[in-house]
Amino acid sequence: MLIPCPHCGPRDVGEFTYGREAGKARPDPASASPEDWNDYVFYRDNPRGRHVEYWHHGQGCRLWLKVTRDTVSHRIEGAEVVGPWAARTGSDA
Amino acid sequence: MSGYRLPQSGLGVGQAIDRGKPLSFTFDGKRYQGFAGDTLASALLASGVDLFGRSFKYHRPRGLISAGVEEPNALVTLRSGARAEPNTRATVVELFDGLEAVSQNRWPSLGFDVMAVNGLAGPILSAGFYYKTFMGPTRKAWMFYEHFIRKAAGLGAGTTLADPDRYEEMNAFCDVLVVGAGAAGLMAALAAARSGARVILADEQAAPGGALRGDAVASDLLAELAALENVTLLPRTTVYGYYDDNTLGAVERVADHLAVPSEGQPRERHWTIRARRVVLATGAIERPIVFGDNDKPGVMLADAGRIYVQHYGVAPGEQVALFTNNDGAYRSVAALSAAGAKVTAIIDARRTIGAQAQAIAQASGAELLLGHAVTRALGGQRISGIAVAPFDPARGASDTARQIAADCLLVSGGWTPTLHLASQAGGAARWDDTLTAFLPGAPTQPWRAAGACNGALGTAAALAEGARAGTEAAESCGLAAPAVTLPKIADEPLADAPLPVWDARPPHGKGKAFVDLQHDVTASDVSLAHREGFRSVEHLKRYTTLGMATDQGKTSNVIGLALMARERQLSIPEVGTTRFRPPYTPVSLGALAGQARGGHFRPTRRTPMHDWHIANGAEMIEAGLWLRPRIYAQGSETVEQAYVREARQVRESVGMVDVSTLGKIDVQGPDAAEFLNRVYSNGFLKLPEGKARYGLMLREDGFLWDDGTTWRLSDTQFLMTTTTANAAPVLTQLEFLLAAVWPELKVAVTSVTEQWAGMAVSGPKSRAVLAAALSDIDVSNEALPFMGVRKGSLDGMPVLVARLSFSGELAYEVYCGAHHGEAVWTRLLAAGKPFGMIPYGVEALGTLRIEKGHVAGPELDGRTTAADLGLGGMVSSKKTFIGSSMLDREGLTDPRRLKLVGLVSADGGKIRAGAHLVAADDKGQPPKSLGHVTSTTYSPALEKYIALGLLEDGPQRIGEKLVATYPLKNIDVAVEVVSSHFFDPDGSRMHV
Amino acid sequence: MSDAISPLKGHAEPCTAGRGAPGVELAERALVSLVQVAAWPDTAEQVEGIVASLTGCAPPQGPSGSSGDAEGAILAIAPGRWLVESRDPRLAQRLAGQIGPDLGAVTDLSHARVAIRVSGPKATWVLAKGLALDLHPTAFPPLKVAQSAIHEVGVILRRVSPDNLGGESFDLYVYRGFALSFWDWLTEAAAETGYRVSRPGSA
């Protein structure tokens, strides 16, 4: 599997570590209920097919990426940088 | 005597061998001669050897079936000693001088094998018989039978010696990878290369060419390719697996054709090939036809016969017969006649055949029997003749057979395209009724198939398809591919539609009829599987083990499917194929491992003072990938004697320990303090510059994760330290939080673990040592108070000094540039000499921290909370932080949770880590565990064995007597529960 | 500094080894200063300008570009992050002097890595044994930078400009603690083509 890092270009999956599904935002501690936390920390959509997930390019630029990948074909639709640099790197499909 | 070497008679006989280079080798200890270019199989065949091995279950005598990778029978153990290679196909072993091979799975000898009696028990040893018996008399009965079954099973014997050879890997990138260098592959590679594309052409055989190997057409194409610098030719390279994103795995046999690899040369090289486009030109494998005793030595695939003649100049027999259902097989007859080998009879199941086949038959002078079939092979340990009967497509063969003498029977039941890679990266295979074969399904990755593997069996067709595939592949890479002109070829037997004949046995046919030769799966086993309901092809495979042998059913699977289809009265495509999996042919584990082996399995991390530790007698110990000094043993000291001496010296005077392995993270930016305050469970906003603070990190689920001190170097810069084990995960987590959770924070985090060497100087005399060593830092209590951090230098080398104590003594951590680590370390030791300063290892480090009740790895086991470890006070209730929101779930606040306590040995016995704590009066068998011992040591300070433990109602039990039980060694030690702060509880010693 | 000790001391010593005429030349380069500069998204251009003027190197071209030579170089290693090499021992202080927290962060890594130069006709062949990177000149031209791993060891790789040393020549920056392990891998990988180790710092 090759993950198209927007900064480094396509790299072997071995350079990356899988984070977690990217669908859910971390709840706001100020307002969130125990259920919200339980849902964020323990529960997963785990779809068969299109999946948006976090990957970390730990053996490369060390950016966190949001990768859209099919969990059956493993085909990657695209990857974008997560965080403050997102705007300046764009995405790679 | 059957096979023999043909005299040199012009082209088309023995093109692959060099008769000028004789080689000598042994098989089962007997010495033979062959020629350079021979395979082990061709050389043995030329020497008249026909018995190559014994089958898996019935131990039937077996000979050569093929001349290639599909060989199910001729498996030998190649080489000897540490280089012994069991289950090696003689058909793909390139002969070298001094080669040693022995046959397998027979006792006492290949000629006479006692286990052949299994053959008589045939009906009992039917498919899956073992599931129905060996169940009694006792429950353990199976263990008894299994012992013998294991001995009987297996093929060759593996070696117990370490492989002396090396393996390597290579990463390759290309526009077009062409797999297979036959007519189609050569043409595809050339067409693609002409566009300037970066092309890799891999072929598993000793020389490229495939079915055209040795032919002028192939050599011309090859010469042209070899001249192009944008083409990489990989002979002896098997592409075995097709992985995601057009990543393919291949193994190049760099030195397998030599007795031993030369200096520096790997035996095999694993290629990870990342191709933009792939052309699969993997050819086709001939399949046999089932009849009685079709496994007798002397029965061989027709194209193999051609190859032995044309490549190796070996006639497979003196009286050769052919049994076919298609025209293509007549080229074998042509090849034999051309070489002067005698073909006595041609048995063709069809009533009419092509004109060219007709002509070849006539020219050969063989008796031509149309509308006939071979119903049984006759003879003892090898065939001496065949039974031939009239054959009708509808009704099959009749029982009335006539006999024809033959010492070799060539069989062709048609061709099976080599779909392995296509299927690994594609949809279900398509059935083609005319070819009676499965063809590649729809690609799920960017490849195209060409040639025989795509059903284009003729050379002309293969060349044309190859050219098209190569051009298209280049064009889809955005390159302009100039048209290529196809080489002219002599006309050939058209690869016409074979007559579907799978099982030629007459109604009352005799003899075992084999489908899977290696696993001894017979046609009646297929029927039995059907009868018992194992009708899905995947059930058929698993119940009978059809296609599960080392050849993965290359010559047998389709026949098995056809027979099951017949039983189920379905068409073959309705029955379907079993799933293709990597590797296409077996791949050595060494090649897959490459250089990552033995001491290099994973890299080793060494601290800046590593060489010094070794030079000074340290015993090193693994900590993650790091090596750390465990103890510096003196003379014949035991581990315990050494760490007790080291720890005592620290408490009495001063010692120094290497702490370079701690994770260190540079945290900088306007929001650095705010960031840390959200990450740690305790407050960091108000940490003053020049001060350090011990911090706790929780997981989101509220459990303890990591701890360490973090130093505020400036308003906006912190140096965070983590445990050795969590250095990488913590940095990754910080990066995640800054990217995904708090992108608004202006903070940069960078690992500086490798930048800093760290050493902890501990003991009452530590201040004096630093005072002596450091000129520009005032280390007095006032100038450098507890938890204070100062910058300075030592002999011009910049250092950071922090007054921290893990040991509970007056202590400092000195950090310096890693390249200076050894210099600073030795300078400090020199300064400490007057005070008897010693280096100490992680064992003494442990002793000192346990005496203080400080927690470490064994307590931070991922299941404990801050409160469990008495660190509840460090969990702020005034702020939110990672983990704060899930802290107060019932499971984390349950009063019955195990809590940290101290334990002292009540009877002087040694407390062992991993012991469990039980009530002294618990007479239960077994008793109930109330908790367990996490860390233990002999305490020089208390002069007894002490330990930390996690205990139900821990704090309430202080003063109670318990037993630390260790059932694994039947050791019980009486312990008393005490506070975990064994030594100097008020910390007066570090505040001086 | 005389007290600075390389983790390759006693290992990367001059010698010729392996099979046939040396296909690669291996040398440890003495590192004086290696500093990471990280900018904030809104200060990237400004910080890049400062780095360029301080080092006298042009700003690197492209997301994974570099500029300069062993005397002084800027390597772009991530968005808004550069690795700066220089012979000036005070580089970190000088950068920090001009790049305050409002602009970014300066981190001295001079001791964190060792620099190894791999050059010669077989350099690409040998490195490709461990690097899952397309090193073909069209894909990896001079001055291009990549961060990747060889045998689990993180490496920063840069093809040195030809007018500097010629064709097949790469600078690698490897974590100090892994350096010896990496060197063992490198020399084993180079045995097939033969290699010469030249004097540390000489490259």
Added chain:
Amino acid sequence: MARYSVFSLLGNALSGNRNWERVWRSPEPKPAYDVIIIGGGGHGLATAYYMARNHGITNVAVLEKGWLGGGNIGRNTTIVRSNYMLPGNAYFYEHSMKLWEGLSQDLNYNVMFSQRGVLNLAHTPSQMDAYARRGNAMRLHGIDAELLDRDQVAKYAPGIDMSAKTRFPVAGGLLQPRAGTARHDAVAWGFAYGADRQGVDLIENCEVTGFLRENGAITGVETSRGVIRAGKVGVAVAGNTSVVLQKAGLNNLPIESHVLQAFVSESLKPLIDGVVTYGAGHLYISQSDKGSLVFGGDIDGYNSYAQRGNLPIVKHVAAAAVTLFPNLARLRLLRSWGGIMDMSMDGSPIICKGPMPGLYINAGWCYGGFKATPASGWCFAHTIANDAPHEYNAAFTLERFAQGRVIDERGAGPRPELH
């Protein structure tokens, strides 16, 4: 049908093996059943078997989308052990071990359960301590365990590189002598045979595509072979748990599906007797009765529903194998494949009533569900029959995550890819 024995073999041999009957019938689905089990893997079949055997409920159907035993039961490395540390797991897996010990006789089908032992290697004193804690816990739970020193390891598994030069020298290990392996396919077929003989309908090529619901309760399923009603529906679909339960409206579970690869070598005369696991290299290896080395490693580490993996793990597992056993380097890999694992958030299973009446859940098996097969069936059948958990699966609830009562043998936290 006649029971299997050496005599039935002889008898049938004499009649040319023409009189064997189907091992299980191939019935048409009935319109309704008392209980439907979704998933014809080990757990589904075992549940049906014990449902009939222990609770007398025989109007049961097992619905399998493909062929029986084609899921993880048919693609696992067959290690059976009960070397668990935490009470929530220990009693359950030891119960399973006891069932294994009599399973062939109970089923009248030889599942080839072979107690040649499972050895976990340790490389440092602290790993030895951790294993001692585990081993002592096992002993205190009435489970067999032995702590081996280096010499005992060398004796137990000749061929292991015991030298100091190897990357992670062996310090010792924890051995469970009663542990071992069983023949994966035989387990599926044996339970199928046993269930079928008690009247359970085993229905293949029958994919569940939806659930019938009446006022909040599950009352049946829609399948590729039509609608089938049921009093109760148990779901035992391993890696497909999320997909199937989504059809019941549960869009969210404490489960991720990951691919785990497995490998077999060409077959050899006996070389490795027991099962050896190499923590430092993420490798477990044993030799099948057929002679192939069967081995596996870590999951690929990303969500997947594809029964295939990628090269990094293939190469890492091979590297671990030749590092632990340097004599295996010339040995050849014959076949590799993958299976989809239901990785739970604490590495422990879920066997409980579902959130709506009529629905029952059996999932979260991670690497470890083959050894659990008998106990899982036993306890799931009990839970469905009594609408209450058996004492052995009492802790395997869905609520435990919200409550913070996770059963985390590895202490890895909510990181399924690390369990």
